[in-house]
Amino acid sequence: MLSDQHIAILGAGNMGRALLGGLLRGNDVAPDQVRVTRRDSAALEMLRSEFPGLTTTTDNAEAAKGADIVILAVKPQVVQEVIDDIRDHLSENTLVVSILAGITTESLRDALGQDIPVVRAMPNTPAIVDEGATAIAGGRYAEDIHVNQAKAIFEAVGTVEVLPEHMMDAVTGLSGSGPAYVYMIIEALTDGGVKMGLPRPQAARLAAQTVYGASRLVLETGRHPAILRDEVTTPGGTAIAAVADLESHGLRTMLINAVATATKRSEELSQLNKT
Ligand SMILES: NC(=O)c1ccc[n+]([C@@H]2O[C@H](COP(=O)([O-])OP(=O)(O)OC[C@H]3O[C@@H](n4cnc5c(N)ncnc54)[C@H](OP(=O)(O)O)[C@@H]3O)[C@@H](O)[C@H]2O)c1
Numbered sequence: 001m002l003s004d005q006h007i008a009i010l011g012a013g014n015m016g017r018a019l020l021g022g023l024l025r026g027n028d029v030a031p032d033q034v035r036v037t038r039r040d041s042a043a044l045e046m047l048r049s050e051f052p053g054l055t056t057t058t059d060n061a062e063a064a065k066g067a068d069i070v071i072l073a074v075k076p077q078v079v080q081e082v083i084d085d086i087r088d089h090l091s092e093n094t095l096v097v098s099i100l101a102g103i104t105t106e107s108l109r110d111a112l113g114q115d116i117p118v119v120r121a122m123p124n125t126p127a128i129v130d131e132g133a134t135a136i137a138g139g140r141y142a143e144d145i146h147v148n149q150a151k152a153i154f155e156a157v158g159t160v161e162v163l164p165e166h167m168m169d170a171v172t173g174l175s176g177s178g179p180a181y182v183y184m185i186i187e188a189l190t191d192g193g194v195k196m197g198l199p200r201p202q203a204a205r206l207a208a209q210t211v212y213g214a215s216r217l218v219l220e221t222g223r224h225p226a227i228l229r230d231e232v233t234t235p236g237g238t239a240i241a242a243v244a245d246l247e248s249h250g251l252r253t254m255l256i257n258a259v260a261t262a263t264k265r266s267e268e269l270s271q272l273n274k275t
Contacts, residue, residue, distance in 0.1 A: 001152040002028045008067040010060050010082055012036045012047060015099055016073030018127040022157035024051055025130075031055075035063040060085035064094075069149060072098040072108075076273060079103065083111045092116050095146045097153060099123055101172060102270040105139025105165060117142040119150035122171045123157070125179055132158030133175040137165035169270060173263030181258055186211055 007029060009016045020036060023029050031053030037060050038044060044056035057063050064070050064086040074082050079100055090096070096118045098108055105118040112118075118139035123132045134154040138147040147162060154160045163171065186207045193203030218225055233240040246252075 001149055002033075002069075005029065005033065005068040005149065006066060007034050007069045007071065007153075008060075008063040009034065009036045009071045009073055010063060010086070011072065011074030011078075012038050012044070012056075013073065013075075014125065015123060015127065016071065017047070018123075018125075018132070018157055019071065019073065019153065020047070020051065020054075022127065022130050023153065024054075026156045028152065028156050035067065037063045061089050065089045067094065069095045069097060069153070071153070072096065072100055074100070076100045076103055080111065083108075087112055087114075090114065090116060095119065095142075095149060097121060097150050101176065102266060102273045104270070104274075105137070105142070107274060109139060109141070115141050117146040119146055120165060120168065121150060121154055122168055122176045123154060124175050127154075127157035130157050133161075133178075134158060135161045135163050135168065135171040135175065137163055137168060139165070169266040170259075170263045172266035173259045173261070176266075177262040178259075181255065182211060 002023070007023070009020055012020060016036070016038075020034065023034070024031060031051050032055070035055045035057065036044065036047060037057055039058055041058060044058070048054050048056055055063075060082050066089075070086065070090065072079060072082065079098075090112065092114060094116055096108065096112065096116060097120075098105070098118065099121050100108075101122065103120070105120050108118050108120075109115065119136055119142050120139065121134055121136045123134040126132050127134070132154065134157070136147065136150050136154060138150075142150075151160045151162065161171075186204075189207035189210065190200065190204045193206060194200050198206070214228070217223075217228060221228070229239075229243070233243060
């Protein structure tokens with residue numbers, strides 16, 4: 001899918017670098033197929049030493065020229081200047097993949113001034129360790145091949161769901177912002193262990209691995225979380241006593257509301273981006 005594609009990653013910060021690492025480590029592309037930009041030359045030099053054969057430049061136009069796929073991985077505040085850099089160097093066949101939160105494919109098309117395929121993606125930070133959860137949506141001119149190419153890019157750093165673009169705010173509320181909720185859960189579980197006498201480093205590892213292991217069990221068995229939960233709640237036992245406590249404090253309602261609140265905030269920010 002990507003083996004003959006030339007890819008420009010514009011803005012190799014946290015997410016851009018994660019994509020680069022995933023694509024190269026998984027041998028989805030060779031280093032000489034990728035050009036990477038950011039403004040900091042020293043940071044680019046470090047990327048070249050980490051990934052020998054990689055081409056880096058501070059010049060977005062030079063990176064985008066002749067690329068089959070251009071990934072926009074800068075912050076939304078600077079996207080206009082990056083688009084100004086590359087606009088004249090894209091062809092109608094160039095696939096533009098954007099990970100910019102809250103920026104629609106239509107507004108990117110308008111900014112690019114061309115009817116070219118755009119795919120919008122919402123990854124999350126676990127992509128840094130190849131465990132990302134990404135949703136992608138094709139814009140008006142994106143065909144199946146473009147969506148599939150974008151899917152292949154994000155599959156290099158985790159799992160991918162293809163969804164209609166109007167669902168991107170909900171994705172932002174769930175998986176985009178979700179790592180923050182899970183870190184709070186891990187931190188609180190750790191504190192619970194410490195409260196009950198466990199040393200903090202061991203408690204932290206036990207808490208994080210418990211969340212990771214439980215997640216893997218859900219994903220790998222495909223079983224409903226409620227069934228898996230029932231299996232660990234022995235009648236009259238410890239887990240059901242704690243589950244009753246969590247229910248009385250409305251844990252599930254809290255998390256449902258958290259996703260809804262973040263979704264609404266994403267909608268508000270998307271509106272601001274339009275003005
Ligand atoms: N982090 C998340 O959880 C997350 C999740 C989903 C989507 N996103 C989206 O991902 C994008 C990147 O986020 P991030 O967390 O990776 O940010 P980041 O670490 O700040 O990366 C952005 C990079 O863009 C570079 N940059 C700035 N101006 C540039 C320019 N004119 N030309 C080329 N490169 C330029 C910066 O490097 P220099 O300063 O060296 O130029 C920086 O390394 C954002 O649009 C965000 O909405 C992030």
